Amino acid sequence: MHCIMDMNETRCTPSRRCQGRIQPGSEFFKAAHSNDTSSMKTLLMSEDFDPYVRGDLEETILHSALFSGSNGIVKFILDRIPSLINEPMTSEMYKGETPMHVAVLKQDLDMVKELLNRGADLFNSRATGSCFVPGDDCQCYYGEFVLSFAACIGNEEIVRTLIQHNAPLDAQDSLGNTVLHILVLQEEKSQTYSMYDLITSLMTEKQQPNLEEITNKDGYTPLKLAVAEGHLEMFNYLVQKQKKMYWTMGTISYCTYDLTNIDTWGDQKSVLDIITNSRSSEVHKFIDAKPVKELVQQKWISFAYKYFLMWMVSYSLYITVFTISSLYRPLKPVPPGQFGEYVVKVQKTLSESYQTKEDYLRLLGELVTVIGAVIILISEMTHLCKIGPKGYFGHTSIGGPFPLLMICYSLLIFTAVIMRLCADDGEAVPISFALIIGWCNTIYFARGFKTFGKFSILIQKLIFGDFMHWCCLVFICIMGFTFAFYILFHTLDLTDYPYFSDFSMTLRTTFELMMGLLDIPLSYDRPTPTNIYIAYVMYMLFVYLLLLNLLIAMMDDTYWRLVPETDLLWKVQFAAVILLLEQRVPAFLKVRSGVPGALLGFDDDKWYIGVEEILPESEEQTSANVQISKNMKWDRVRKNLSRIIRLKDSAESTRLFFAFMKMSGQSFLTDSRDDGVVLSGKMEQDGFMVFGV
Incomplete structure (x- = not known):
């Protein structure tokens, strides 16, 4: 760039x-x-x-x-x-x-x-x-x-x-x-x-925030540009410049990070958007950077997981309703031989399809199916228009093949509806393919679970990488040998060789031979030309042994190459799901992540997220702090400090802090400063705690 x-x-x-x-x-x-x-x-x-x-x-x-x-x-x-x-x-x-x-x-x-x-x-x-x-x-x-x-x-x-x-x-x-x-x-x-x-x-105090918020023609501020270019060190540097220390206690500190440019709230090109929309592995690494990692976790806990579970359950119920409606689609028996030897049932006409109570119950399921298909198509087309075809199709982080599958699913449902209205007997074809796509799309929800999400990524990478390339090569080889077998058997009595009776049957037989599902179907009580055996041996050596084992080797190599990346890719997909939910959930149900600056005592209208950090220390300090944690019941300390931080009234928070210190058996000093009250607690082990209000 x-x-x-x-x-x-x-x-x-x-x-x-x-x-x-x-x-x-x-x-x-x-x-x-x-x-x-x-x-x-x-x-x-x-x-x-x-x-x-x-x-x-x-x-x-x-x-x-x-x-x-x-x-x-x-x-x-x-x-x-x-x-x-x-x-x-x-x-x-x-x-x-x-x-x-x-x-x-x-x-x-x-x-x-x-x-x-x-x-x-x-x-x-x-x-x-x-x-x-x-x-x-x-x-x-x-x-x-x-x-x-x-x-x-x-x-x-x-x-x-x-x-x-x-x-x-x-x-x-x-x-x-x-x-x-x-x-x-x-x-x-x-x-x-x-x-x-x-x-x-x-710069003056007024110049600095304004200058750092200027966007270039790509819509990037300096912070966003660091992410888009994959400069992780520069991003960490810029974020650390904005970090504010809220309180420290021993080696534990509570820092607040400015969410401006990072959170997606009111920003269509935030840091989170850049990370999830990028195809670069260097940009994906930012998902583990502070405070991006903490922001994603807070978004998931605050609202996303509830709506994700609702989405997953509702889709599962929807596809179940569609499946049951398809299993009980209106069919009627026909006289033997009217439509062929093997056809015993045909599609009912539209007037015959809805007469009994069971038919109207099925109609309810069919209406749910059609309405769901309309909602899916509108939702996906809106998203397609928003991000464009280039970012929509094949983008692993945003959805991979699943958005395209859902569009195909909706179109198949509409095709089936038209055939039902026209009383077309071919309705079973779009319904069957829609069932395949609909059930396969449930794999999308594996993104909400770490273990299953990684497997989903590996499957996508293997299918659209090695497997697709291998299929192209195998298709060429199968077509070549199919023509060869068809010509070799064309001069023989095909009643003795039914598996090679025509080209389509020969193609099917060749495919089964390649998968090892079938031995060459020859009549051993009749003489067979030697050329057929030679072609069969060549086919098995080249296609069955060489190409099939080549696919296994390629997929094995790709698997071990991708395993280190799957954890990072899953985190990016996980964040992409959260952002997708944030875009599609109604505004009144959304919850903004972070804390307003006013509640933290900052004189601005920004939002911040708190991150608990461990400060570096020497070995002597380490041993002293371990003793302190044993005496002070560290979990209780954190719980009470968190309660104090959330209080809006600084006088009340100070009163509670003094009571907490007294209960812990500590002596303390107060020191009034312009930026708040600093409380220093003297402990028996000569450790110090500092709390800023």
């Missing part, structure tokens, strides 16, 4: 780029390149030379002087021709690159300050050449603007200087990316973290 270059990469270094690029015959460029101040003065004061001449890369003499590090020439050119300060290069590859871009790339702080003092434009200067934008010729995607160039280079002093001169922090390039988006895309993470911290520290 993006062409990204390491910050330490030197492919775009201006000095490398322009060596040997001086325009032949141009005295201006020779003087700029050689730092010949006297020659440059003479040329600029002469009337025979054009100071706006451009080189091979469509650069000006100011660009050339900056490339060569000729600072004296640069200042002299700016004194004589100040209009060149914002003049960009015009070649297709380096279009839009201004002298300020060059100074930043060379990390020349003095020249950056000089250009700024002389009025260099930081708002409209954009490097939009093919070298700087994602594409085949991209060498360094640094975000087009001067500030994002400086941030990607990693020079803190230049970044500070640019921001002090009001460089636009919210400027978006042609892809809609701000400087924070560009930093997320960089590979050198340690340097990226320091630059991200620097830029956010230089």
Whole structure:
């Protein structure tokens, strides 16, 4: 998606780029390149030379002087021709690159300050050449603007200087990316973290949340972009920046994470949506990251599991009703031989089908079946229109083959209804296939159970991977040998060889031979041509022994290769089911996950989720804390602290906390601070507890 270059990469270094690029015959460029101040003065004061001449890369003499590090020439050119300060290069590859871009790339702080003092434009200067934008010729995607160039280079002093001169922090390039988006895309993470911290520290309190919520053209904030690109370390870094410590007790801490951009509530392209809609295994790994993992668990516990069980039970009852209605479909006996030797019953006419009480009871089941098929079709078509055919069909996380199966099921039910109205005897065909699809679709609900869900994933992967490829190869081989057997038996008396009487019977016999269900059906009391035995041996060696065992080996290899991935894939599918329920459950039945910031004492309208974490500790601390946990009945401590946290009245929570500490036999001190009350409990083992209200 993006062409990204390491910050330490030197492919775009201006000095490398322009060596040997001086325009032949141009005295201006020779003087700029050689730092010949006297020659440059003479040329600029002469009337025979054009100071706006451009080189091979469509650069000006100011660009050339900056490339060569000729600072004296640069200042002299700016004194004589100040209009060149914002003049960009015009070649297709380096279009839009201004002298300020060059100074930043060379990390020349003095020249950056000089250009700024002389009025260099930081708002409209954009490097939009093919070298700087994602594409085949991209060498360094640094975000087009001067500030994002400086941030990607990693020079803190230049970044500070640019921001002090009001460089636009919210400027978006042609892809809609701000400087924070560009930093997320960089590979050198340690340097990226320091630059991200620097830029956010230089913002005002009002700027920071607004800047981090800006979306690019793909609808991604910096946090979402980290997920979409599969940068787990960057995601963890951004999430940790937003984390707030609510209380600590020994090595146990209770942290709150901001759910903005992560939760799907009111966000059609949240982190959870990106994870479940992605096909990348790197993106799927985010399902185990904090606080995504905890959010999925809370969504399941708070509302999803109830509706999932209701959905599963209702579908099971529905398919049972359909099955019973199909088993008792209206048939009537016919006189022997009227429709053939083997047909003893035919479909009743529409008027004959609904006469008795049993018929009307069956009609009720049939109406339930049809109404269910209509609901399924409308639901699936709505979902198809929403996410598009590409994301709908074959997407394992969202549904795999099951959505397509359900559409086919609905269409088969409608076909059966039309045949019933027309009194068509072929009604049994769509009903039978609808029963197969309907019952197979119950495998979808295995996603709600870890063990069965993993098996479902393996079955899908094996069927749509190795098995489909193997079937294509076997089909070719079977067709070839079927024609061969048909020709060999065509000259014989087929009454003695009924299994090869026609092409369709020969094809069936060949398939049974391939599966090992049948020996070659020959009459051993009559002579059989030797060529038939030779063809049979070749067929069994190649198809039965080689190809069948090849399939077993391929599936075995695929199975052991996929086993490590099934746990992760199941978690993604599990999350996808929760999001699907969240979309389809009526709004008044939904429960928002997390806790409002107001209840936690935060002055914002965001929602947070609490995560209990274990802090790192030394061996001495470990032994002390083990003793503390024994004396204090740790489960009781957590229960009471959780109760205190949920209280809205801080005075009441403080009173309960003092009572709890007194009951535990602890002495405590209070310390009033601007951000709340800090309570420190002194224990007999010299351990400390801190609780922030």
